Amino acid sequence: MSTLTTPSPRAVDLRARRLPGYAPIGIAAAALALAAAAVYGGGIGGPVLVVVLGAVLYLAGLYAASNAVEGRRAARNRTWSALIHSAFVLAVLPLASVVWTLVSKGAERLDGNFFGTSMNNIGARDPNGGAYHAIVGTLEQVGIATLITVPLGILCAIYVVEYGRGRFAFAIRFFVDVMTGIPSIVSGLFVLAFWVLIVSPVFNDGRPGFSGFAAALALSVLMLPTIVRSTEEMLRLVPAPLREGAYALGVPKWKTILRVVLPTALPGIVTGVMLAIARAAGETAPVLLVAGGGAAINLNPFENNQSSLALFVYQQAGDASRYAPARAWTAALTLVALVLILTVAAKLLARRNQLSR
Structure with missing residues (x-):
């Protein structure tokens, strides 16, 4: 006769809950939507302020969601990873803007004359x-x-x-x-x-x-x-x-x-x-x-x-x-x-x- 065994506490810890893969994308979309509604609804700025406020809301929302599902340690890890990726994007955006401006405006006279x-x-x-x-x-x-x-x-x-x-x-x-x-x-x-x-x-x-x-x-x-x-x-x-x-x-x-x-x-x-x-x-x-x-x-x-x-x-x-x-x-x-x-x-x-x- 087989007896039912309950999993040990260590086995439960190994099966920790994690956020689904679409959660960060959903949080980012919601953060941008809220930032756009706040900025354009209050008439206090433009696209740059929307991006900045959306980034702040995204970090706060990601930390809250991860803390509720995965725990404080995983939430900190996700938040700092998001900050690193955000810094990379902020560093690349000015360079991409300069290249796009040069190519779009400089292509007008790219001729033999x-x-x-x-x-x-x-x-x-x-x-x-x-x-x-x-x-x-x-x-x-x-x-x-x-x-x-x-x-x-x-x-x-x-x-x-x-x-x-x-x-x-x-x-x-x-x-x-x-x-x-x-x-x-x-x-x-x-x-x-x-x-x-x-x-x-x-x-x-x-x-x-x-x-x-x-x-x-x-x-x-x-x-x-x-x-x-x-x-x-x-x-x-x-x-x-x-x-x-x-x-x-x-x-x-x-x-x-x-x-x-x-x-x-x-x-x-x-x-x-x-x-x-x-x-x-x-x-x-x-x-x-x-x-x-x-x-x-x-x-x-x-x-x-x-x-x-x-x-x-x-x-x-x-x-x-x-x-x-x-x-x-x-x-x-x-x-x-x-x-x-x-x-x-x-x-x-x-x-x-x-x-x-």
Whole structure:
């Protein structure tokens, strides 16, 4: 004869109740509905306030429902998980909004005329005109600044991490930290006072000369601290046993740095370089001060005025022509796409080099 057995208390605990999968969705829908009714019914705000109030109501409702069904511990876990996901969504929303705005408004002038012509002889009533001269200026200025800054920044970081000791290394770190917070217009004023007004007259019959090269120098001042600091941090993350193993095999220190340390830190170094390039490509004040801008195409970065995409956006945004805003949005989209293409290409190149080793 079989006897009925009651489950032990531990077996009951293992079969704890849980909220159904549709419960969070239902709570979110109800929270948004209540928030919309409160905001629009009281006339106290718009969609942003609805989302914020709905998020608060959702967290409160989720905690109450989970606490009633699953217990306090599970309710806290669900609430904090919802907060983390909400923070992710809040971080992504501005980026998605910027991308959508750029694409929707910048697609109007994505044509051959925009990429193949300049603003030379373009009047306020002319719908044509493009940013070819600004694209050329951006590529030349940022390219020259990168050629100047990347070797200097990496060598400076190598000295600070591998060789630097004492007051001189401390002074380098201190001035790099100070340069990190320098406003862009200060770098433009520095190059204006030094290069444009003092050095360039020597090669220009005594007259100050604006040029794309001067803008590249100003951009180099802004890029250098970012590259130095990022490279320094990446070099410090390289494990010491890698260096010690190379030294134990009799490899000289310079070759260890070149063949072991730098390849290991290469992905992080590339990220820092691309951050510096992205900042330099978006600067307006230095280019305006020392390159002067211009409406015509200038392929020579060492002579005469030169424009850039950031400066082109600034000028078109303040232009009275009804065709100027479309040019400004398309130029902004082009600048973002250019930086994105360079970043992806650099990342793929660094990854390929790392895999080949």
